[in-house]
Amino acid sequence: MALACLLILSASGATYAFGIYSTALKSSLGYDQRTLNTLAFFKDLGSNVGVVAGLLNEAAPPSAVLAVGAAMNLAGYLMVYLAVAGRTLRPPLWLMCTYVCAGAKSQSFAGTGALITCVKSFPGSGRGVVLGLLKGYVGLSGTIFTQLYLAIYGGDDSKSILLLIAWLPAAVSVVFLPVVRVKPPPPRRSAGANDDGAFFCFLYISVALASYILVMIVVQKQSSFSHAAYAASATALLILLILPLLSVVVRQVYYYYYWLYKRELQQEPPPEPPTSTSTSTWVTAEKPTAQVVQVVEHPPPTSPSSSSCLGSCLKHMFNPPAHGEDYSIPQALVSVDMLVLFLATICGVGGTLTAIDNIGQIGQSLGYPAQSINTLVSLVSVWNYAGRVTAGFASEALLARYGVPRPLALTLVLLLSCAGHLLIALAVPWSLYAASMIVGFCFGAQWPLIYAIISEVFGLRYYATLYNLGAAASPVGAYLLNVCVAGRLYDAEAARQRGDGESRTCMGVRCFRESFLIVTAVTVGGALVSLVLVWRTWSFYKGDIYAKFRDAVAVQDSSDGGCAVEQRPQEPSQHR
16 A cells, blocks of 8 residues: 555656646747746645545545546646647636646545655655655655656657656556555554555655666666667666565565464463452453443533624633644644745745746756756756655654754755856856756755644644645745746746737846746745744744643553453542
């Protein structure tokens, strides 16, 4: 089941390949840069706002969530492909935005169906390990699409990748529908007790996969590949994707059934219950005797007035608990910490999304060939994976060893992303490769930090809703920086170069210079804002933020540890 979720997520990141097919959208449909960035905004809106997927997951099994996501993916991206290929009449902009949003919405359904299922099926494993690994495969999906596109279609026609994006994720989800469902936790002291070791094996294989892709990007850049060579490299990539089936899954299943076999051979009869009369009782499988419970009737409580109820709600809303306790949704919404984190996410994620969505147009304006633009998209995807994995593990190690607050790690990531934005703005020759690596790394690194901060500061009771609230800041930042800033300034420069209406393509370093200088300044402002969150949570992170979870696990282990349980005599209850 875990391997199926990894494969589903490795095919769910079609939004990260937008830089490849955006040029085809622009040329085939005659869009200007601002219109193209509007489509990119709806892409980000669909992929990041997953409230509908979360509500469906609460009421239906994961297979239903994945099935709805597969249908939306096929319908949305297939209509985009037909429009770009000229198989249908040119749709109006609002309809194209609907197609793109529906196709991108499938990513939130795939993520909800696979990620939540894994977390619930492995409650005893490290949550950071599980989430980091799953999110890492999402980051790799963009470059996986690129390599398969080069192997199947040759890379000459960027419209063809839309067809690949339409059918491949839907097919992978449908294949694994019977497999993805919440499993009961395995028995203690069985093979299932080594789940962390299995997930680390998954991690090592994913690192090998990312390293292989990175090497192939460099080799493909330095030499001209034939179609057969692209097919051979994609075959090796597919082998690495299914390698965990033999090296991890089969071995774990073998050890599990071997443990069951040994338990049946060595099973001993339970010891005799104690004969001495005491308050201790032996817990057996016998049916418990019924207890007579005295029910005391009370008069129904009087309903409070609406004014007092409203006052109580407002008092509760503006009186939040301490950091780490479970906030209610209204308390989190009006919290200063959530506001600060939301603003930092708008600045940081919005800036990196602006660079990722425009990477194709940036390369085109600076004179990069089409093959180099494909390489840039692959680099963004690989370093997106590296950022997600590194941020999760490194921030956890820094917090455990040195007490470094996680918001401080977010501040450092935001400052690092400014280097990538400046490289794009200054247009140093061949610096776009380094910029794509920095931007991809920082974009990926922000997400595990943001989601971890939300879970640690505001608690886990309403984490699903607050998780989606944090993700909603992404399309807000993308609209402000991508559509209102980058798109508007690009079109103004294109009109100045060619005359209004003559051409919609801008060439030269001035196309994105002012835009990314503004993005850099906004990101610096986001880093300064995040320092407010560092100051407000400094004492919280200096303490033991996992103490209450360890206490809960210890209580559970002590209650499940043995057969004989000392029970205290119970006081007769007065109420049912």
